[in-house]
Amino acid sequence: MSKIVTALTRIVLPALVIALLIAIWWIVVARSESPIFPTPWQVVTGVWELVKDGTIWDHIGASLFRVGVGFGLAFLVAIPLGLWMGWVSGAFYTLNPLFQMLRPISPIAWIPVAILWFGIGDLSPIFLIFISSVFPMIVQTTAGVRTIDRRYLRAAANFGVSRWVLFRRVVIPAVLPEIIVGMRIGIGVAWLVVVAAEMIALHSGLGYLIMDSRNAGNRYDLVIASMIIIGVIGLMLDGVTRLLERLKTVKWRYVR
Amino acid sequence: MSARKPDKKIVVDAIGKSFGALPVIDRVSLEVRDGEFVAIVGPSGCGKSTLLNIIAGFERPDRGTVRIDGAERAGPSPKGIMISQHGSVFPWLTVQENLMFGLNGASRRDKVALADRYTAMVGLKGFETAYPHELSGGMLKRVELARALVVKPEILYMDEPFSALDALMSLRMQTELRRILDEERHTVLLITHDVEEAINLADRVLVLSPRPATIQTVFDVNLPHPRKLSSPEAQGLREAILKELGL
Numbered sequence: 001m002s003k004i005v006t007a008l009t010r011i012v013l014p015a016l017v018i019a020l021l022i023a024i025w026w027i028v029v030a031r032s033e034s035p036i037f038p039t040p041w042q043v044v045t046g047v048w049e050l051v052k053d054g055t056i057w058d059h060i061g062a063s064l065f066r067v068g069v070g071f072g073l074a075f076l077v078a079i080p081l082g083l084w085m086g087w088v089s090g091a092f093y094t095l096n097p098l099f100q101m102l103r104p105i106s107p108i109a110w111i112p113v114a115i116l117w118f119g120i121g122d123l124s125p126i127f128l129i130f131i132s133s134v135f136p137m138i139v140q141t142t143a144g145v146r147t148i149d150r151r152y153l154r155a156a157a158n159f160g161v162s163r164w165v166l167f168r169r170v171v172i173p174a175v176l177p178e179i180i181v182g183m184r185i186g187i188g189v190a191w192l193v194v195v196a197a198e199m200i201a202l203h204s205g206l207g208y209l210i211m212d213s214r215n216a217g218n219r220y221d222l223v224i225a226s227m228i229i230i231g232v233i234g235l236m237l238d239g240v241t242r243l244l245e246r247l248k249t250v251k252w253r254y255v256r
Numbered sequence: 257m258s259a260r261k262p263d264k265k266i267v268v269d270a271i272g273k274s275f276g277a278l279p280v281i282d283r284v285s286l287e288v289r290d291g292e293f294v295a296i297v298g299p300s301g302c303g304k305s306t307l308l309n310i311i312a313g314f315e316r317p318d319r320g321t322v323r324i325d326g327a328e329r330a331g332p333s334p335k336g337i338m339i340s341q342h343g344s345v346f347p348w349l350t351v352q353e354n355l356m357f358g359l360n361g362a363s364r365r366d367k368v369a370l371a372d373r374y375t376a377m378v379g380l381k382g383f384e385t386a387y388p389h390e391l392s393g394g395m396l397k398r399v400e401l402a403r404a405l406v407v408k409p410e411i412l413y414m415d416e417p418f419s420a421l422d423a424l425m426s427l428r429m430q431t432e433l434r435r436i437l438d439e440e441r442h443t444v445l446l447i448t449h450d451v452e453e454a455i456n457l458a459d460r461v462l463v464l465s466p467r468p469a470t471i472q473t474v475f476d477v478n479l480p481h482p483r484k485l486s487s488p489e490a491q492g493l494r495e496a497i498l499k500e501l502g503l
Contacts, residue, residue, distance in 0.1 A: 154332070154344065159337070170346065173349075176348070
């Protein structure tokens with residue numbers, strides 16, 4: 001009984017809402033007889049066109065590559081830096097004000113700077129993704145270290161373990177759930193930003209596809225198609241990151 | 257062998273501690289013999305935990321000294337393990353990994369064997385690979401106890417160890433602890449607000465005054481184990497201690 005209810009609320013209801021939205025969209029477009037805005041079916045045929053000539057995979061691949069590199073670099077910088085700032089008060093008080101100031105600056109505001117420094121190749125969006133995802137991950141990791149329950153640190157001190165064991169067996173596992181939250185925020189922002197960055201001036205990527213479709217003869221079916229693809233991939237990226245929450249060593253954080 | 261005095265395990269000499277302008281401990285002196293079980297009872301908020309934290313080396317006194325085996329205490333050490341009310345079993349490690357945390361030196365196989373022996377000793381055989389969140393409160397306390405015992409500490413510091421458990425489980429854990437202490441002799445310093453627990457377990461009961469804490473009275477508990485709390489001697493002792501606490 002409860003299984004059926006869960007399936008109903010988890011799958012059937014969300015699907016119904018989406019179906020309803022598509023129906024309204026279809027009716028409104030059909031009635032208004034808009035020459036530009038596509039019906040859902042036109043979007044489907046538009047996607048099919050891109051799948052057939054294979055260009056869609058190139059665009060998705062280009063966007064994912066930029067997110068992968070930019071996010072990867074941000075991860076490599078943010079985690080050690082966050083751990084250090086969380087552990088060493090001096091580092092925290094020195095660097096935290098700077099990062100708190102840089103953090104609220106929209107990545108979009110960095111676009112002119114990125115073009116100036118890195119031109120309009122792959123490096124610009126990679127830089128923008130780096131900038132946008134590095135700060136949330138630093139902040140989460142730092143906060144994670146600073147909020148480790150003191151009783152665990154005391155217990156470790158009581159057993160007289162080395163600093164290395166303390167770090168590897170207590171600090172890292174205690175912060176891991178926080179790091180995963182930071183990664184989820186980071187990857188979300190990264191995906192948001194890559195599309196915006198690609199709209200400026202590039203020749204590949206989903207953001208480029210949106211602008212190019214509009215500029216090349218108002219192909220709004222492809223614009224909408226790209227938007228939906230972006231949404232689906234964003235959902236999948238979050239889903240993949242969430243898989244980390246199932247790690248045995250972080251499960252304690254998500255029960256009770 | 258050097259000329260150490262084996263009799264006095266812990267010597268606390270006139271320690272005092274204030275938090276800002278608030279005096280918490282006022283000139284407390286006490287001695288604990290090797291292998292003795294001393295319980296400290298006192299009203300809540302009287303500074304019992306602070307006293308134990310100072311003796312265990314987690315906090316520094318403003319005045320006075322703490323000596324363990326004649327050497328001045330300079331911080332926590334595996335020689336004396338603290339078991340506190342809220343517990344500190346690492347939730348990201350399995351029962352076995354928790355027990356192996358403080359073990360060093362020996363080969364991995366020896367560590368596993370030792371950990372498993374103590375897991376069995378506290379009655380958790382079969383739960384070696386379980387994570388703490390899969391265990392009940394009483395089982396967690398057993399893990400905590402086993403993790404402390406496995407490093408063979410000379411002293412156990414217990415800060416209201418069983419107060420988060422229900423009355424029945426608390427009593428069961430007291431019996432377990434007593435059984436283990438018969439197997440391996442440890443010096444134990446127990447902080448509690450449960451007078452019956454103190455009488456049930458300790459060789460000596462110290463009653464603390466309200467803040468700032470001083471030692472008000474000392475009771476010797478000369479009753480053989482296993483003790484019956486319903487015996488006239490135990491009841492008389494209970495009355496006397498409660499009276500000291502103003503009840």
